[in-house]
Amino acid sequence: MKPRRSLYLAGDAMDARELAREFRARQRAGLHGELVDRDRLQRHFGIDRDGAILSRGSASANPVQLTAGLLRRVQQCGARIYASANVQHVSASRGGVWLEVENDRAVLANHVVFCTGYELLHDIPKPSHEIISTWAVAGDLLGAPPRWLRNTVVWEAADPYLYLRLHGNQLIAGGRDERHPTRYSARDTLAPKRARIADDVHTLLPTLDFKTTHVWAGAFGNSPTALPIIDRVPGIPRGWFVAALGGNGITYSMIAAGIIRRAVRGERDPNARLFRLQ
Ligand SMILES: Cc1cc2nc3c(=O)[nH]c(=O)nc-3n(C[C@H](O)[C@H](O)[C@H](O)COP(=O)(O)OP(=O)(O)OC[C@H]3O[C@@H](n4cnc5c(N)ncnc54)[C@H](O)[C@@H]3O)c2cc1C
Numbered sequence: 662m663k664p665r666r667s668l669y670l671a672g673d674a675m676d677a678r679e680l681a682r683e684f685r686a687r688q689r690a691g692l693h694g695e696l697v698d699r700d701r702l703q704r705h706f707g708i709d710r711d712g713a714i715l716s717r718g719s720a721s722a723n724p725v726q727l728t729a730g731l732l733r734r735v736q737q738c739g740a741r742i743y744a745s746a747n748v749q750h751v752s753a754s755r756g757g758v759w760l761e762v763e764n765d766r767a768v769l770a771n772h773v774v775f776c777t778g779y780e781l782l783h784d785i786p787k788p789s790h791e792i793i794s795t796w797a798v799a800g801d802l803l804g805a806p807p808r809w810l811r812n813t814v815v816w817e818a819a820d821p822y823l824y825l826r827l828h829g830n831q832l833i834a835g836g837r838d839e840r841h842p843t844r845y846s847a848r849d850t851l852a853p854k855r856a857r858i859a860d861d862v863h864t865l866l867p868t869l870d871f872k873t874t875h876v877w878a879g880a881f882g883n884s885p886t887a888l889p890i891i892d893r894v895p896g897i898p899r900g901w902f903v904a905a906l907g908g909n910g911i912t913y914s915m916i917a918a919g920i921i922r923r924a925v926r927g928e929r930d931p932n933a934r935l936f937r938l939q
Pocket of ligand 1: 746776795835881907908912
């Protein structure tokens with residue numbers, strides 16, 4: 662995991678004035694950064710936009726390696742890992758939770774935390790939960806990238822938006838989201854989305870030369886407030902679920918870990934009410 666700066670660019674979802682408001686709100690919340698005006702953005706970053714927020718505290722990682730590392734760590738702490746085990750039914754039992762797994766197997770647990778990503782459990786009401794489709798590309802750099810890009814991730818306050826970062830000599834960029842729950846699985850979207858995202862990168866950073874080598878698509882699960890849902894499973898006092906992490910899984914999973922750990926110990930968390938199922 663490598664520390665990175667983050668450059669959040671004004672776009673059609675937030676112009677420079679709104680970005681300045683966002684910046685002040687962040688300052689009040691103790692999140693530091695600096696406002697970059699149009700002139701400096703052009704001179705220092707070669708980007709033609711009204712403004713941006715430049716902040717520290719971001720990071721870049723290979724998500725597969727990161728996950729494998731975390732799993733190794735929890736194993737060292739005594740966890741046992743079972744895969745694949747499709748949980749088909751969940752019910753409360755005295756002092757615990759029954760999980761019925763396929764092939765007539767079952768697990769009895771004191772406490773259960775369901776981290777099913779963008780899929781919600783059957784019994785969870787999902788009136789406002791939305792699944793959208795998103796696309797991403799990776800490509801080889803042809804020539805040296807701008808120096809600042811080596812330690813900075815970039816994203817835009819725009820709809821559709823673009824995000825990009827470097828991973829060694831590869832560029833990873835994504836966006837072009839569509840508010841459709843299954844569009845990501847249509848293979849014929851891959852080539853046009855690949856071309857659109859590559860165009861978006863060229864428009865933003867005309868001097869960055871690269872050749873796309875990979876394109877892929879996936880789903881995002883969002884809530885209307887963009888906050889995740891961290892709550893007890895209705896009817897199962899010792900069952901918890903963590904869902905709708907949007908594009909902020911790293912931050913929200915840490916918040917969820919804190920809230921649930923405290924609840925299991927019988928402690929109160931003043932932030933827990935922010936993430937309850939409505
Ligand atoms: C394109 C894209 C870019 C992203 N970028 C970022 C980023 O820059 N920063 C960031 O912090 N986050 C980002 N995210 C979000 C992040 O990837 C997710 O929040 C995170 O992966 C969620 O992890 P998880 O372990 O909670 O769920 P997942 O990784 O989704 O795992 C859930 C697991 O539960 C399993 N499961 C579901 N139902 C059952 C069942 N009934 N029985 C057994 N198993 C079941 C699924 O098979 C799956 O393996 C991004 C997501 C996408 C799609």
